[in-house]
Amino acid sequence: MISLLKHMERKQLVYGLFLIIFIVSQVVMELTVPDYMSKITKLINTQGSTTAQIMDCGKMMLLFSSLAFVSSVTSKFFSSKLAASFSKHLRYEIFKKVESFSMEEMDRFSTASLITRSTNDCTQIQNIMSRGVNQLIRVPIMIGFVLYKISTHYWQWMAFTAASVSVLVFLLLFLIFYAHPRFRKMQYYTDNINQVTRENMTGMRVVRAYNGEAYEERKFDKANDEYTDNALKARRAMGLMQPVTKFVNNELNVGIYCIGAFLIASANELEKLNIFSEMVVFSTYAAGIVRAFMGLNMVFNMIPRATVSAERINEILDCDPKIKDGNKETESEISGVMEFKNVSFSYVDSSLKTLDSISFSAKKGETIALIGPTGSGKSTIVNLMMRFFDCDEGEILVDGKNVKDYPLDVLRKKMGYASQQAVLFTGTVSSNVAYATQIIEEKVNRAIEIAQSQSFVSAMEKGINAPIRRGGTNISGGQKQRLSIARAIYRQPEFYIFDDTFSALDYRTDAQLRMALKKQTASVTTFIVAQRISTIKDADKILVIDEGKIVGQGKHEELMESCQLYREIAYTQLSKEEML
Numbered sequence: 001m002i003s004l005l006k007h008m009e010r011k012q013l014v015y016g017l018f019l020i021i022f023i024v025s026q027v028v029m030e031l032t033v034p035d036y037m038s039k040i041t042k043l044i045n046t047q048g049s050t051t052a053q054i055m056d057c058g059k060m061m062l063l064f065s066s067l068a069f070v071s072s073v074t075s076k077f078f079s080s081k082l083a084a085s086f087s088k089h090l091r092y093e094i095f096k097k098v099e100s101f102s103m104e105e106m107d108r109f110s111t112a113s114l115i116t117r118s119t120n121d122c123t124q125i126q127n128i129m130s131r132g133v134n135q136l137i138r139v140p141i142m143i144g145f146v147l148y149k150i151s152t153h154y155w156q157w158m159a160f161t162a163a164s165v166s167v168l169v170f171l172l173l174f175l176i177f178y179a180h181p182r183f184r185k186m187q188y189y190t191d192n193i194n195q196v197t198r199e200n201m202t203g204m205r206v207v208r209a210y211n212g213e214a215y216e217e218r219k220f221d222k223a224n225d226e227y228t229d230n231a232l233k234a235r236r237a238m239g240l241m242q243p244v245t246k247f248v249n250n251e252l253n254v255g256i257y258c259i260g261a262f263l264i265a266s267a268n269e270l271e272k273l274n275i276f277s278e279m280v281v282f283s284t285y286a287a288g289i290v291r292a293f294m295g296l297n298m299v300f301n302m303i304p305r306a307t308v309s310a311e312r313i314n315e316i317l318d319c320d321p322k323i324k325d326g327n328k329e330t331e332s333e334i335s336g337v338m339e340f341k342n343v344s345f346s347y348v349d350s351s352l353k354t355l356d357s358i359s360f361s362a363k364k365g366e367t368i369a370l371i372g373p374t375g376s377g378k379s380t381i382v383n384l385m386m387r388f389f390d391c392d393e394g395e396i397l398v399d400g401k402n403v404k405d406y407p408l409d410v411l412r413k414k415m416g417y418a419s420q421q422a423v424l425f426t427g428t429v430s431s432n433v434a435y436a437t438q439i440i441e442e443k444v445n446r447a448i449e450i451a452q453s454q455s456f457v458s459a460m461e462k463g464i465n466a467p468i469r470r471g472g473t474n475i476s477g478g479q480k481q482r483l484s485i486a487r488a489i490y491r492q493p494e495f496y497i498f499d500d501t502f503s504a505l506d507y508r509t510d511a512q513l514r515m516a517l518k519k520q521t522a523s524v525t526t527f528i529v530a531q532r533i534s535t536i537k538d539a540d541k542i543l544v545i546d547e548g549k550i551v552g553q554g555k556h557e558e559l560m561e562s563c564q565l566y567r568e569i570a571y572t573q574l575s576k577e578e579m580l
Contacts, residue, residue, distance in 0.1 A: 004125070004310040007317060009089055015082040020137055022075040027141045029068035034284040036061045041277040075134060083130035087122050094118045094316050102323035103388045104348055109316070112195040117316055120190060121309035128306035132299040139292040139299075146285045146292075156259045157282050161289070164252045168293045171244055175237055182234035183304030187312060189227035196223045234304075242294070249290040256283045323387055326406040335399055336364040336494040336525040338385070343394035345380060354380050356548045357394070362541070364494075367518075367526040369536030371569065372545035378529045379420060381545070382499045385527070386417060416488030418501040420529075422480035424472030429457055430464040432472075433486045443490055450516045451486035452509050453479065478504050485513065489521070496526040502535045510535055533573050542566070 008016075036057045043049040043057065098106075098114055106114075200207060200216045207216055260279035264272050339361040346353050355377045362368045370378045383389050384396060387403055396403045403411060424432050430444045444464050448454050456479050460466035472480040481504040488496060496517070502510045514535065517526070530536045537556045544552030544559060544566045552563030559566040 003314055004090075007090065007093060008086060012082055012086050012089070015078050015085065019075055019078040019082060019133070022071045022078065023134065023137045024141055026068050026071035026075060027138060027145055029064045029071060031142075031145050031285070031288065032064045033061050033068075034281045036064075037284065038277045038281045041280055042273060045273050045276075079134045080130050082133070083126045086129060087126035090125060090313060091118055091122050094122070094313065097316055097319065100321050100323075101319070102321055102390075103383065104322050105319060107348070110191075110195070112198050113191045113312075114316070115198075116187070116191050116194050117309075117312050121187065121312050124302070124306045124309035125313070128299075128302045132302050132306070135296060135299045139296055142288060142292045146288050156263065157256055157279075157286075160255045160259060161252065161286050164248050164255070164286075165289060165293075167248055168245060168290075171240065172293075172296070175241065179234045179237035180304040180307075182230050182237075184308045185230050186227065186234070186305055187308045189223070189230055192223045193220075193227055196220050241296075245290060245294045249287065249294075252286050252290060253283060256286055323390060323408070324404070325408050326404055326411070336523070337399050338362045338495065338525065339397040340381075341394050341397065343384065343391045343396060345384060345389065345391045345393075354548050355384075355391075358548075358550060359394075360541070360543055360550065360553065362525050362527070364525055365523045366540040367528065367538075369528045369530060369539035369542045370545055371530055371533065371536060371542060372551075372565070376545040377548040378545050379499055380548075382417075382497055382527065382529060385495075385497060386415060387411060413491070414494040415497055416491045416493040416495065417497045418481075418484045418488045418499065420500045422472065422477070422484040422501070422504070424468050424475075424480055424483060426470045427468055428462075428465050429460070429468060429483065432468055432483055433464075433490050435487055437491070443492075444486075446520075447486040447490040448483075450489050450513070450520050451482045452505075452513045452516070453482040453486055478506070478509070481505060482509075482513075489517075494524060496521065496524055498526070498528045498530075500529045500531060502528070503531050507534065514538075533570050 040054055040057045040061075043054050095118060098118070101109075109117075196216075196219050200220070207213060256279065260275060260282075263275050264279075267275055340358050343355060343358040344353055345355040358377075358381065360368070370381060372378055380389075384391055385403075387408060390404065398406065398411070425435070429448075430439050430441070433444050433447055434440070441464065445454075448457050448464065456475070457463060457466070468474065468483075472483070475483075481501055485498065485501055488498070502513070505513065510532075511534075528536055528539065533556075536542055540555070542552075542554065542556060542559055543550050544563050546565055552559050552566050554562065560570060
C-alpha cells in the first residue's frame with residue numbers, strides 16, 4: 001500500500017498535508033474539552049466559586065467543541081478530495097500503462113483481471129483513502145495524546161485500562177492472521193467471477209446453440225460459491241470487532257467508576273474532590289481510546305482488500321513492457337520496403353518454435369501473400385510486422401532499419417492493419433473508418449468505396465454518420481470486415497496488412513475489392529494472409545507456410561510446379577480452368 005503512494009501527484013500530497021493538519025487539530029480540540037469538565041467539577045464543589053467562572057469554562061468547552069467540529073468537517077473534505085483525485089490518477093496511469101503492453105503482457109494478466117484492476121481495485125483504494133486514511137491518521141494521534149494525558153493519573157486506572165485495551169489488541173492480532181488472508185483471496189475470486197461472466201456473455205451464441213446454459217450456470221455457481229464462502233469466513237471474523245469493542249467499552253466504564261468509588265471511599269476529605277474530578281476526565285479519555293479502536297473496525301474491514309488491490313495495481317504500474325519504443329530520432333520517412341532475415345519466434349512457455357528461420361523481402365508496391373494450414377504461423381508473421389511481439393532471433397527490417405529502432409507510433413502509423421477478427425467501436429461509420437484521426441468526409445467516402453461498403457452504408461439512415469453499436473452488433477460480419485478494411489485504407493499507409501480479412505467476404509466482393517485496391521493503391525506494399533487461393537492467385541509473391549517454415553515461395557504458376565503443399569491446397573479449392 002505504501003509503495004503505491006509514490007504515484008501521487010503534487011496536488012494530492014498537498015491534500016494529504018492539509019488532511020494531517022486538520023486531523024491533529026481535531027484531536028487536540030477534542031481532548032482539551034475534558035480538562036474544562038474537570039475544572040467545572042472542581043468549581044461546583046468548591047466554596048466561593050462564582051457562576052461567571054463556571055460559565056467561562058463552559059464557553060471554552062463550546063469553543064473547542066466547535067473548533068473540533070470545523071476541523072472534522074474540513075478533514076473529511078480533504079480526505080474526499082485526496083481519494084477522488086488519487087483514484088482518478090491511478091485509473092489513468094493503469095489505462096496508459098496497459099496501452100503500452102505487448103500482447104505478451106496482455107496474455108499474462110488476462111483481460112478480465114485488467115478490467116478488475118482498473119475498476120474494482122481502484123475503487124478499493126478510493127474507499128480506504130476517503131474513509132480509512134482519516135482513521136489511520138487519527139487513531140495513533142488520539143491514542144498518543146490520551147496516553148500522555150492519563151499518564152499522571154492513578155495507576156489503578158492505568159492498569160485496568162491497559163488490561164482492557166490488551167483484549168482489543170489480541171482481537172486485532174487474531175483478525176490480522178485469520179481474516180486478512182481471506183480478504184486477500186477475495187480479489188482473486190472476483191477475477192474468477194469476472195472471467196466466467198465475460199466468457200459466458202462473449203460466447204452467448206455458442207452457449208445457446210449447444211444448450212449450454214445449465215453448464216455455464218454450474219460454472220458460475222462454483223465461482224460464486226467460492227467467493228461467498230471465503231467472504232463469509234472473513235466477515236464472520238470481522239463481525240466480532242464491534243460487539244467485543246462495545247463490551248470492552250462498557251466494562252471499562254464500569255471498572256473505572258468502581259475503582260474510583262473504592263479510591264474515594266478510602267481517601268480523606270481533601271482528596272475526594274480531586275479523585276472524583278479526575279475520574280470524570282479519565283473516563284472520557286478511556287472512552288476516547290475505545291472509540292479509536294471502534295474506528296479501526298471499519299478500517300480493518302477495508303485494509304486487507306485495499307492492500308491486495310494496491311499490490312495488484314503496482315504489478316501493472318511496475319510492469320516493464322517487453323516491447324520497447326524505438327529511438328525517437330530515427331528517420332520517420334518509410335517508403336514501403338520490408339525484409340525478414342532468419343526470423344524465429346516462440347510464444348511464452350512454449351518449447352516449440354512458432355516460426356523457424358523465416359526469410360523473405362517485399363519491395364515497394366508489391367503484393368505479398370501468405371497461405372498455409374491453420375496454425376502454421378501466418379498471423380504470427382503479421383504480429384511481428386506490427387511489433388505486437390518481437391522476434392527471438394533474426395531481424396525485421398523496414399527500409400533497411402530494424403523495426404525495433406523505429407518509434408512505435410511512427411512504425412504503426414505507416415501500416416494499415418485489418419485484423420482477422422473485425423473490431424468496431426461504439427460511434428459512427430465515419431468515426432470507425434477514420435479511427436483515432438481527423439474525420440474527412442471525402443476520404444471516408446473514398447475508403448468505403450474501395451472497400452466495397454458503399455452499398456450498405458448508403459442504405460443506412462444517416463449514411464457515414466449512422467451509429468455503430470459496441471462491437472458492431474447492428475451490422476453483419478461481412479459488413480464489419482469491410483469497414484475494418486476501409487479503416488486500413490483511410491490511413492493511406494505505406495503498408496497494407498490484411499490478416500485473413502477476405503475470408504468473411506463472398507467471392508464476388510473479394511474479387512471486386514482486390515481489383516479496387518490494386519487500382520487505387522498500386523504504390524503501396526500489401527501483405528495478405530488468406531485461406532483461399534483465389535484471393536492471392538495474382539499476388540507478386542506467395543509464401544507457403546507450414547509448421548513455422550517457408551516451404552514454398554514464388555508466383556502461383558511457379559508454386560503449382562514446385563510446391564506440393566500449395567498444389568494440394570489448390571486441388572481442393574480450384575477447378576482445372578482456375579488453376580491456369
